[in-house]
Amino acid sequence: MTENYMAQAIKMAHQAVKMGEVPVGAVIVNDKGEVITQTHNLCEIYGDPTAHAEMLAIKMACEQTKSQRLDNCDIYVTLEPCPMCAMALSHARIRRVYFGAYDPKSGGVDHGPQIYTHAAAHHKPEVIGGIQLKECGKILSDFFLKKR
Amino acid sequence: MTENYMAQAIKMAHQAVKMGEVPVGAVIVNDKGEVITQTHNLCEIYGDPTAHAEMLAIKMACEQTKSQRLDNCDIYVTLEPCPMCAMALSHARIRRVYFGAYDPKSGGVDHGPQIYTHAAAHHKPEVIGGIQLKECGKILSDFFLKKR
Numbered sequence: 093m094t095e096n097y098m099a100q101a102i103k104m105a106h107q108a109v110k111m112g113e114v115p116v117g118a119v120i121v122n123d124k125g126e127v128i129t130q131t132h133n134l135c136e137i138y139g140d141p142t143a144h145a146e147m148l149a150i151k152m153a154c155e156q157t158k159s160q161r162l163d164n165c166d167i168y169v170t171l172e173p174c175p176m177c178a179m180a181l182s183h184a185r186i187r188r189v190y191f192g193a194y195d196p197k198s199g200g201v202d203h204g205p206q207i208y209t210h211a212a213a214h215h216k217p218e219v220i221g222g223i224q225l226k227e228c229g230k231i232l233s234d235f236f237l238k239k240r
Numbered sequence: 241m242t243e244n245y246m247a248q249a250i251k252m253a254h255q256a257v258k259m260g261e262v263p264v265g266a267v268i269v270n271d272k273g274e275v276i277t278q279t280h281n282l283c284e285i286y287g288d289p290t291a292h293a294e295m296l297a298i299k300m301a302c303e304q305t306k307s308q309r310l311d312n313c314d315i316y317v318t319l320e321p322c323p324m325c326a327m328a329l330s331h332a333r334i335r336r337v338y339f340g341a342y343d344p345k346s347g348g349v350d351h352g353p354q355i356y357t358h359a360a361a362h363h364k365p366e367v368i369g370g371i372q373l374k375e376c377g378k379i380l381s382d383f384f385l386k387k388r
Contacts (some may be wrong), residue, residue, distance in 0.1 A: 204360030
């Protein structure tokens with residue numbers, strides 16, 4: 093199932109490419125295994141540097157569940173969340189964070205500030221990184237290669 | 241001038257109290273000294289755990305300036321930004337972060353993950369903390385005392 097959800101997040105990332113957005117896709121799944129939100133980065137179209145896939149997915153999921161707490165939900169995202177998104181996922185009390193490619197330069201979960209190792213993250217989701225990491229990483233490297 | 245802008249952020253925090261929101265206010269000022277956005281936490285009303293004052297202020301300022309880069313702008317916020325907001329301010333390339341009360345428990349600038357000390361924060365704003373910190377802190381402590 094994990095692979096299926098990540099495949100869906102990857103689909104979202106491909107959709108981002110077509111729109112000229114940095115290809116990171118995210119899917120939030122509830123405890124019944126239903127995909128409740130799926131989206132991708134929309135910084136360019138929204139003109140908002142905080143419109144990362146995870147931020148948008150959280151907002152949509154809270155709207156849909158009519159709750160600020162996503163404690164029965166998991167997120168699947170194609171790239172290691174940045175510190176902003178990592179902390180947002182903690183604020184939203186998400187249960188698990190599944191991510192694809194590692195991001196040594198800008199990641200905030202396994203790299204950099206390692207958000208969940210600090211007491212400021214009052215909720216620490218379970219983290220499972222490196223899922224379909226080759227495919228997830230390739231979408232990004234292809235995108236940035238073409239941009240040059 | 242710094243005091244005037246923080247006073248405006250404090251006004252916003254007081255407005256939050258009236259709405260049952262955690263009283264943190266924020267103001268963004270451009271390089272002409274004009275207040276371009278002023279807002280406060282809206283997590284409860286928006287049902288969104290990421291609707292912190294700084295996040296909303298960034299979004300509004302980007303909309304208003306039609307730019308994802310606020311490199312000529314400063315933010316005045318009554319509380320030390322959390323790691324999510326600290327990173328969002330870096331993504332938005334804000335010039336300076338002026339904050340009021342320190343937040344040893346949940347802050348992400350001078351405390352916890354100290355976002356701007358890591359390479360993942362590709363832009364590091366100048367930080368000036370502790371402005372009108374007593375007044376800024378009192379609004380919060382009064383609010384939480386009443387909540388108990």
